[in-house]
Amino acid sequence: MKNILLVCAAGMSTSMLVRKMEQAAEEKDEEIKIKATGGGDIKKYIDDANVLLLGPQIAYKKESYTKEFGGPEGIPVDIINMVDYGTMNGKKVLDFALELINK
Template identity: 45%
Template sequence: MKKIVLLCASGMSTSMLVKKMQEAAAAADYECSIDAFSATDAATKANDADCILLGPQIRFQKNKIAEQVPGVPVDAIDMRMYGRMDGKAALEFARKLMND
């Protein structure tokens, strides 16, 4: 089972997108775990993730976070996708990032 982690400034705003992504995963019959945390927890909460998605507001931290979790693909969620809380598109983005 794949582990997808979303990171943002506090872990709060991405929690809404997590719910939408979980609904999209259930609809697609795709087994995965999806959680949201603060970017400050990257090294401890996301070190075993299959991919990490960053909230647009912390996209500037991409390289720093990638250094904290070697071997884990990290990328920022598109601002429009995030603003629309498009769980299906975010899940597809995560799957592409994982080559899944």
């Protein structure tokens, strides 16, 4: 099972995106767990994550999250495309996450 963790300022807007991503995952017939949280709760969920995606509103945290959770021994950390995030394009965000996991 692949685990995707989405993080935004409070975890609210990404919760809507999670539902769209789950629908896209069902269409792919893949076992994927997707969780959305606010920045303060990352450590509760990061141990199970295969990728960490940041909402555009916290893009400025990419460097610090990459240092803490990414790198050679960690998981991929990247920013969700602003247009995909704004339009809640779950399929594109899911594909992006899977691409990062499979690198």
